[in-house]
Amino acid sequence: MVETTQDTAGHGASSPAAPTRAGSRDASDHALDRAFGQSVLAQIDRPIVLVGLMGAGKSCIGKRLSSHLGLPFVDADREIEAAAGCSIPDIFASHGEQAFRDGERRVIQRLLGNPVHILATGGGAFVDPSTRALVKERGLSIWIRADLDLLLKRVSRRNDRPLLQNVDPRAKLAELIELRHPFYEQADIIVDSADGPPEVTLGRVMEALHDHFAKAKGNAS
Numbered sequence: 001m002v003e004t005t006q007d008t009a010g011h012g013a014s015s016p017a018a019p020t021r022a023g024s025r026d027a028s029d030h031a032l033d034r035a036f037g038q039s040v041l042a043q044i045d046r047p048i049v050l051v052g053l054m055g056a057g058k059s060c061i062g063k064r065l066s067s068h069l070g071l072p073f074v075d076a077d078r079e080i081e082a083a084a085g086c087s088i089p090d091i092f093a094s095h096g097e098q099a100f101r102d103g104e105r106r107v108i109q110r111l112l113g114n115p116v117h118i119l120a121t122g123g124g125a126f127v128d129p130s131t132r133a134l135v136k137e138r139g140l141s142i143w144i145r146a147d148l149d150l151l152l153k154r155v156s157r158r159n160d161r162p163l164l165q166n167v168d169p170r171a172k173l174a175e176l177i178e179l180r181h182p183f184y185e186q187a188d189i190i191v192d193s194a195d196g197p198p199e200v201t202l203g204r205v206m207e208a209l210h211d212h213f214a215k216a217k218g219n220a221s
């Protein structure tokens with residue numbers, strides 16, 4: 001189980017390698033202000049990579065973060081589909097999960113060579129050792145964390161996720177939480193998704209980015 005630590009960023013309590021944890025703390029009122037956004041934007045020097053389970057909100061929050069900051073948005077899943085010329089369910093059905101993972105690794109490697117942007121990955125990407133190493137080397141990773149009930153509620157809005165076909169989605173997501181959380185925990189920043197309007201989670205992401213940069217500055221001086 002993941003330790004839920006209230007944010008310690010900027011208070012000198014974390015080691016340099018410890019992720020910035022936004023926990024479930026609410027973002028301060030000004031987190032979505034223009035000036036706050038500008039100061040965060042000025043410190044972004046690499047792609048911001050959203051990781052986490054299916055339904056956590058990587059694509060949704062990624063899109064909003066990109067328009068909020070005025071940075072390009074790329075969804076790795078859409079890029080994989082474009083490269084393959086078919087949908088993710090079709091890639092899984094015709095070529096299998098391993099072929100999807102190989103394509104995912106290649107596509108993310110290519111995307112991480114692009115200038116600063118917001119990159120939403122698919123849920124399995126950060127679990128792949130070489131994709132994870134690349135993201136850690138070239139990107140700033142944010143785990144969008146959500147509990148089982150919230151994930152279930154969110155994935156039920158679409159039924160095109162191959163890993164959730166013909167299975168009990170609650171049992172499968174519970175299994176993936178066990179398997180994948182140890183990898184997602186290695187992200188640079190951890191943000192709890194809020195069960196409310198996406199803007200609440202967006203505010204938490206902005207606050208967490210701000211705290212991450214403040215902590216990095218503190219560690220450098």
Ligand SMILES: Nc1ncnc2c1ncn2[C@@H]1O[C@H](COP(=O)(O)OP(=O)(O)O)[C@@H](O)[C@H]1O
Pocket residue numbers: 052053054055056057058059060061120154155157193194195196197198199201
């Ligand atoms: N923070 C949020 N608040 C409210 N709804 C959200 C939030 N994040 C995602 N959603 C909704 O949940 C569903 C799944 O989100 P999505 O971004 O596709 O997840 P992921 O890319 O992590 O699989 C979508 O319908 C999306 O609009």
Ligand SMILES: O=C(O)C1=C[C@@H](OP(=O)(O)O)[C@@H](O)[C@H](O)C1
Pocket residue numbers: 052053054055058059077088121122123124125160161162163
């Ligand atoms: O968790 C996974 O392994 C997957 C998650 C999906 O993306 P989202 O996390 O955006 O749903 C997509 O990449 C594919 O269906 C596999």
Ligand SMILES: [Mg+2]
Pocket residue numbers: 058059060077120121122
């Ligand atoms: Mg997605």
